[in-house]
Amino acid sequence: MEYFVQLFMGGLTRGSIYALIALGYTMVYGIIELINFAHGEIYMIGAFTALIIASVLTLHGFNEIAIFVLASLAAVIYSSAYGFTIEKIAYKPLRHAPRLSPLISAIGMSIFLQNYVLLAQTSDFLPFPGLIPEFGFMKKYEHISSSAELMIFLTTAVVMVILTCVIKFTKIGKAMRATAQDRKMAMLVGVDINRIISITFIIGSALAAVGGVLIASHIGQINFYIGFIVGIKAFTAAVLGGIGSIPGAVLGGFILGWTESFATGYVSSDYEDVFAFALLVLILIFRPAGLLGKSGSQKV
């Protein structure tokens, strides 16, 4: 039973991270129908920025809480800046191109960013400082969960609530929903499409950065390649829940997290990634619209 709870908590942690990153995929897809392949790389850049800023601050003798806050803030700012720039360079000129073009451009961007970090930094795994503070009251439950896991879950939950509020109640959220429904119509009623798309990329990237900092500090090491696998898995989560649907991405993230956690715990850990990919293939075959997605018919 204890093992089960442990796996459950592990799955919850993983699921939170996947959900955070999947949100970026789903929001971008909802608005411009593009699989932003470079999204995983944004997450990786967020983690790297946090590591660099944290290391510099540590040398200057800041205290732990300040380091955690400042490094996370830097990660969020820089990831958003990267997301914004990537959209301007690689996707905006292709707004009216055939569907395949922006996708190939996105793959190119992803490869470019990976190698950019590889060349500018290093190809080795870097140890990531445990930025998340330890809570005293978690000592009792140490055998099933850690404070980092709790923190990841709580942060994700808070971020989700904020995001839902932004999308439901603010003017920007309204404009985003309008753009997702019908871009041309939104333009006609005075929504600045380019601004909304930029904002979507910025929000998505910021979420990815939060995910990046949390998971890197939980796992304890990063390298330039971490974005690729996590990116695909988060995409799986987004598809699982129904791409374009925000609650779907969260649900998909948790389901994927638990699947992986239980499969590696009870079956075999060698095939960890295979489970995720197999799940992706299976969903797409049997329920391409996802769990919460709408399966609309294609208009001619």
Place this chain on the structure above:
Amino acid sequence: MQKKSEIKKSLLVSLWFMFLTFPIMVIRVNPVEKLVEWRWRNMVIVGVGSFVLSFVWRYMLRQKEAGLKRIYAGGRYKIPSIQRVSEDRRLFIPLLAVLSVFVVIFPFIFSAYQVNIMTTALMYVVLGLGLNIVVGLAGLLDLGYVAFYAVGAYTYGLLNHHFGLGFWAVLPAGAFMGALFGILLGFPVLRLRGDYLAIVTLGFGEIIRLVLENWNDLSFGPSGIANIDRPSFFGMQLSLQSATVYIYFLMITLALFTVFVVNRLQNSRIGRAWIALREDEIACQAMGIDKTKTKLSAFALGATWAGMMGVFFAAKTTFINPASFTFLESAIILSIVVLGGMGSIAGVIIGAFVLILLPEYLRAFSDYRMLMFGAILVIMMVFRPQGIISNVRRTYKFEGINVPGEKNK
């Protein structure tokens, strides 16, 4: 006035990129020894570089827009020069003759190292042409192409290791296995829309690699299979030196065969169905083309070449392990197709030579190889989605006849 605002724009871009690349380009930390290295020189490079590049970027965007306007205005369509050369017999035949002489004497005047590189480039030509069927003609973005390559390579590796089967016996088997896996994967996923297909094929490619890495009983895991036989020459085993030359000529033959087949396919009934499917799926179905069958045939035929090249790869290097079949390999082949021009045979050949030979000869830049590949994909898509040599469908010209009411184009 115009100039002033241009410079201001570029300055802003340059400042933005200096900010953007600051933590990753300037600071390098060594968390183990607690060292921080400040590389301010990189910041200067980024600043100056992005300042200059932003001018180039905007100039190219304007050029592209001007080009689009010209086409909309009904301007004359320029026939690409390569096509003019291939249609003009007086130029084409001597050129072909010079090229074939060069190809034949190449291994005798250059070192074995050069011959090896050339063979590799030719392998990528064939892989590119195979992927071109799937991506260029049928318009299905396949990101797991390398999986079929791996299937071919392991077919030969395993059959050779366990049963001692030779290259020639396995070559068709490898091609068949490639096609079989193509159909196995294609059957369930081809109902999916374009971008989902890309991700599923990517996932499939990773699954194959991970299985090969972990299923030790079958594939010997990460350590791979060593001592695979080279192709034999009518039953004789050749020395390393002559085997290199022999493999080179084999590869030339295979490449010519591929070009021939793909060229014939392109203008065949099925090739036209692929192109129609790429252009408009719904209209294509309305014309009575079986969507699934057509897509599946493209997938299987593309995979066949990958399977065959896999066998060849195993025979050439005599050693295979899962590390040779990563996503990057798929990305390289995709870059070849995109750079050359999707759907264009000449384009893919040139693309393969450029992307494989250039990094070999510009050793100083070899670290930047993948960086360049990524940049090429983005830049080509933004500025020249049709590739270096765009594929021009065969057109028939009426000579000397003026169609009434229409300008003689």
